[in-house]
Amino acid sequence: MRVLKKVFVLAAALMLAASSYAWAAGLNALRSASGSTHDRLVFDFTEMPVYHASLSADGRELILDFEGVDVSAFQRVAVRTKRIDAVSYAARRGHFYVTVTMAKGMDYAIGNLTNPFRVYLDIAPKGDRKQALVASQTPVPAKPVPSTKREEGSAAKDAQQPKEEQQPKFPILREEQIAAGLMQRTYIYMDDDGLVTSYFIEADPDRYRVRPALARGVIPGRQTVSGIARDTNAVAAVNASYFAANGVILGVTKIDGMTVGTTYYDRSAFGVMPDGSFVFGPVSYNGTVKIDQVTLPVSGVNTDRGENGLVIYNRAYGRSTGTNPYGLEYVIREGRVAEINTNDSAIPSDGYVVSVHGSSMDAFAVAGSRVGDPTVLTEDMGAMWNRAVQIVGAGPRLVENGAVNVTAGEEQFPGDIRYGRAPRSAVGVTKTGKVVFVVVDGRQAHSHGLTLTEFAELLVKFGVQNAINLDGGGSSALYARGAILNVPSDGSERAVGSALILQQR
Template identity: 25%
Template sequence: MKRLRYSIYVIALLCVMVLTQTTYAEEVYRETFSPGATRVTYDVTYDKNRAIIEVLELDLNNPGLDLKVVAGQGKYTQHATVSSMAERTDAEALVNGDYYNTLLQGAPDSASIIDGRLVSSPAVYTDRHTLAITADKRAVIDTTYFEGKVTAANDVSYPIDGLNKSYYWYDGTGEYSHENKIQVYNDFWASASRGDEKNTEVLVNANGVVEAISPKQSLPYAVPDGKLILQVSAAAEDFVNQNIKVGDTIKVNFGITPNDNYQFLIGGHALLVDKGQSVPYTKDINVLGGRRARTAVGVSADHKMIYLIAAEGRTDRSKGLTLGELSDFMTRLGVERAMNLDGGGSTAMVVKNLGNTERTRVINPEKNAAERKVVSGIGIYNTLPKTGQPQGIKFTGPDTLVIGESGLYQATGAWDTNLHPMDISSWGYHFETPSDLALVSESYLLALQPGNLELALKADNGLSATKQITIQGYDAIKTLTVTTDKKRIAPGETLHIQAEATLSDGRKVILSPRVLDFMLTDMEGSWDSESGNLLITSTGNGIGHITLKGGGIIQGEAKLFDTSVTVIEMTVNKKAYTVNDTAATLDAAPFIQDSRTLVPVRFVAEALGLDVAWDEATKQVTLQGAKTLKLTIGSNAYIVDGVSQAMDTNPLIKDSRTFVPIRFIAEALGLDVAWDEATKQVTLINIPQNLKATKTPLADAPSTPESKLAVPTDQPA
């Protein structure tokens, strides 16, 4: 990866512009996805604020590259998202374009030329600029002006103010754009609503013949194909009334200056860079200021390279840029001149990555909202023919694995000699690596040892691609959790064991048992490290322990129980519980009081198959099973098989349910009890008497501190 660092020039520049400090600007991705078009992704930090910036480097020397201004759904007043514009025009990439008033009819503020045709004029605003491309493929950022006039049959003329403009007010003078003016609308304006609906309109056909005049109101239809509508008021209306009538042949001439045979032209805002240097922003930034999503364009000194920039803003992964930071970043790209395009909520970029038939949105809208419908965009197109001759293939999959992890790798695209995507659905291919650090199985790579390796895709037609992969060791694993598909098992049965690693970065992955050491205690069985299956041959004293270790660094454990053992699991403050993995629901949740966990007594009785009786007069609960247990509400004394004992917590009634402290109940009934502090889970284990006779203490059995346990009781029996 390439890293751009500060130089003396940058430090001096910051002193002049009072810009923020850059921590780094790192190029993290580069790919030529279409003739003359390269996508470059930068991860940039300004003043500890991270920004993801996508740059499209566009080489106008390449004959296969074409740029087009794209208007919404095809015409102005028809807004559309960046994604839908790209889909409609089959663009290789597309980014949002010119500024516009979101409250008005939907036309750009500045001039625009599409396929050599002028379809909008610049508003009378100061310091607005345009990007133009000449017929000989030279890119120019300049200020553009509009001029034109209507000449009546008697040779009297009147100036034209603009083409396809929503109403607005001039910078500086505050003049209203649709008063004392002639505004022209052609058939690129799709709406029947135009400018000021109270103004007079004149319909002129392609031959200059006046077909209709509508005094003081708009004509009730959109501009017919090939015709013009003139909207006039006040002095301009007087000109029409005095010099033009239906049937007259008039002349309507207009254009922009300068115009070096422009085939492409789109407007923007103020300059960001001039003569390779950042420049102060001249426009009012009350609305544009702050750290936002940004869109901009720059050109090289030889006018042959265009740089389209989109910075994601106000999302979890990218804070965006200030205008000063945007200017600074573009000088780092080496542009000669650059201007700001519409940003903020309008910013979005989609790219058809090399070999892909579908587009990827590489810059998301602010706050990850839905894409805004905008009036225009800049589209990138591949004009070369499809050759059908395969040139390259690529695949996706993780660049980093942890030891024991299996990564899925798949061919995702291929392209012909002119970089058009090709259908690979019928292609055969396989993966291979010369390294013994990993094992390839069809589309999966199993990491066996730490280190670096190269994975290669080999297609049957001779194409190939490679990817560098890093395998991390056990030290990248924070915790190891061992789970089984069965908790209770009988001799002769098989269970599957799964090890899930939580990595230092929070990612969770399943590890192959091949890289882990296995140990089974207090039961006997046969372990298959290939499949992760364990065949139990003896359940011993009823409770077994599985331990998986990795390199002496990580360890995870799980318990197994004989099928004759009853296992009850419940969680504090939750009504859901399980008995031998069968889910059920309590009508009252366990809770903690005075550092003791209390559970409903009827739940304990039913789960263990005990008889329960309630004596209303004495407020006494009796549990009858292998032992007889009697508890009294409000008393810490309890009786087990006629022997009186004491506990430090009293049974109580809550919400008409009798709750009892679980640790004392478990001990009285001869149950094992375990507590998981992290999950607040209580586990009761009832081992049959025949197994208890042979039971030996388990060194790894979790202890349950008295300070952590106590239990609730059910309603009076």
């Protein structure tokens, strides 16, 4: 069976001039042209479609899946060039599939245009990949050039080959007001190593509130950014904190005043204060639990209980702690011990569970802690963060007071985050007080990604006054208008532990 590597492509992702996605586009024609550097296939549509692209394991067959298109006016044409071996067609269950079989050693780039609406595919040798990408941004003539004897010379070549003056003038910036107080922006530019494609959502905080949201509403758990956004009725969302494989949040996180996640490191965070203002800076968590006369430090909140540890489980963790029988758990309601269990305690909606193991368990046991004992949970994150009602801890810091300030070294980030180019996500606030979600694609033909410093420089370029880095790589995803705007590097959305969302006030 042929194995396909799937790449999801939103046709309108880079063309923000289109006011909305079209689900009933009509395919009118397919045209082809061969130039000195690449071959081009052009699909003419009545509206901009949404489509997916799948590449076979051997890299030879590219399948374009056009969803819900009307092909009644389309005439199937045979195409064979020195770079394209064949083009075939199939229609099944509301999908129209176009399979392009490329010659050996070829690579491809996909693009689209509006007014009129076109999707185009450039095929070029892999060694000329960068040149093909530049060409993929080149406008296509509105109509096929008629063949005449006179055009068999240089005129025909000029008509079929992209002209130097037709090639785009990088950088390309497209902006669109998608709702009152909500701006969508795509910025594409080229550096010495190729294309970089970035996506922005900028919101007026007077119209939209910002808060973290958990995957499926609980910890542990994982869900796509688009799934989290739809579940919370968000107008926009971006992936947020780092997370473990099971979805446990790895970062100091507070939602509507309740701590839902912690970390051992002092890391940069973004916060929302009670008056709606935004704050940035390093945050650390220090907690203690006092049962009767014994006080012990908190190892973490809503995380796996480790050896000799004391972990707090609150309602963000779900219905029960799910712990093993090698510890002891104190269920706290109204400031007193309500129950004592060996494991897997039900988490009260109006309280929390203190789960202890090893030396922590022994300390409470020796003191004779019992049902009815007064209990005090103290959480200290620093004066500013104690007042914050929303916190997303991720890091490192990228921008401070309008200047690049990358603090990856001070925050002890590992090399896979600290060094190299990658897909990146960030949250920031502009000089005018707007909150901004930003994602840069990476590890792909249309965008090679950025280092942390390059990412910070991009944010400063667009007027960001303060910003922190969020989880990146395959997790980077930016949602708005009912869909993911960028192209995640995994080929599809990765399930993450949390998202930062915008909700209309």
